[in-house]
Amino acid sequence: MNEKIEALRRLQSIYTKLKRLEGDKLYRNYDVQKKQNQIQQKKSEIMKLGDEIKAFQKTAGVKEVELKSREAEIAKLRLQMNQVKNNKEYGAIKNEIAGKETDKSVLEDEILKTMSGFEEMQQRFKSLEKETEREESQLQEIQKRVESDVKVIDAEIAELKKKHSEYASLVDSDTLQHYNRLASHKDALAVVGVVNKVCQGCFMAITAQTLNKLMSDREITCCHSCGRILYLDDGKE
Numbered sequence: 001m002n003e004k005i006e007a008l009r010r011l012q013s014i015y016t017k018l019k020r021l022e023g024d025k026l027y028r029n030y031d032v033q034k035k036q037n038q039i040q041q042k043k044s045e046i047m048k049l050g051d052e053i054k055a056f057q058k059t060a061g062v063k064e065v066e067l068k069s070r071e072a073e074i075a076k077l078r079l080q081m082n083q084v085k086n087n088k089e090y091g092a093i094k095n096e097i098a099g100k101e102t103d104k105s106v107l108e109d110e111i112l113k114t115m116s117g118f119e120e121m122q123q124r125f126k127s128l129e130k131e132t133e134r135e136e137s138q139l140q141e142i143q144k145r146v147e148s149d150v151k152v153i154d155a156e157i158a159e160l161k162k163k164h165s166e167y168a169s170l171v172d173s174d175t176l177q178h179y180n181r182l183a184s185h186k187d188a189l190a191v192v193g194v195v196n197k198v199c200q201g202c203f204m205a206i207t208a209q210t211l212n213k214l215m216s217d218r219e220i221t222c223c224h225s226c227g228r229i230l231y232l233d234d235g236k237e
Contacts, residue, residue, distance in 0.1 A: 002217050005231045007170040008179050008191045014164045015188055021153050021160070028146045028153075035139045042132045049125050056118045063111045070104040175220055182228060192223075193233030200233070202226035 074097055081093040168176055182190035192201035194214060199206055204225040206214075213221040214232050221230050 002220075002231070004171050004175055004220060005191065005229070007167045008175070008229060009231070010167045011164060011171075011179065012183070012188065012191050014160050014167070015183065018157060018160050018164070019188065021157050025150055025153050028149050031142055032139070032146050035135065035142055039132060039135045039139060042128055042135060046125065046128045046132065049121060049128065053118065053121050053125060056114060056121060060111060060114045060118065063107055063114065067104060067107045067111065070100055070107060074100045074104065178220075179229065189228065191229045191231065194230050195233045199223040199225060199228065199230060201228040206230070 077093050077097045077100065081090060081097070084090045084093065171179070179190050189201060192199060194200065194206055194211075197205055197211060201223060202225045204223070207224060210221055210224060210230070213219065214230055217232075222228065223230055
């Protein structure tokens with residue numbers, strides 16, 4: 001096989017491996033990003049829940065003040081009731097006290113309901129904090145694994161780039177430029193075999209003239225249909 005073709009095929013194989021390794025790096029970093037997003041989402045939930053808890057506390061505080069005010073009003077009315085001198089005034093104060101007691105009972109129910117909701121929210125808040133701590137611990141483990149994996153990948157990439165330079169040095173600049181141009185437009189498949197007189201890049205039949213050039217194995221030959229660089233596949237691939 002033509003030395004240039006063999007070098008180009010090696011370059012193509014290396015380029016494919018490099019692309020795969022770069023993809024692996026992105027995928028491994030995606031694991032870290034995914035976990036970071038999960039943690040950020042939980043932190044946002046914690047912050048939102050914290051605001052809701054504060055609002056609940058404020059509401060409960062207002063109702064507690066209202067309850068104390070009702071209790072003070074009732075106590076004051078009871079004192080007044082003990083000082084009245086006729087039944088009419090006594091009855092009026094008694095009715096007013098009954099109304100205040102009803103209001104007080106409603107407030108007490110609302111406070112109990114608020115406190116129950118408050119306790120549920122606090123439990124949820126603590127649960128989210130624990131989940132977040134676990135997620136952050138997992139993130140540290142993932143980051144360590146990814147860092148280790150990426151070091152291995154980077155070492156492989158460095159070695160492949162070294163080999164890429166070695167094989168590129170075996171090809172003249174015009175041929176290498178042509179190959180690079182093809183690789184950038186043909187999904188990196190710039191060098192393809194010919195099987196049964198058919199280009200394996202575009203699957204079009206090659207001409208007799210192209211076949212003769214390939215058989216002479218003296219120059220770079222391209223497919224007349226897709227422009228890819230061709231070589232004769234001997235069936236051992």
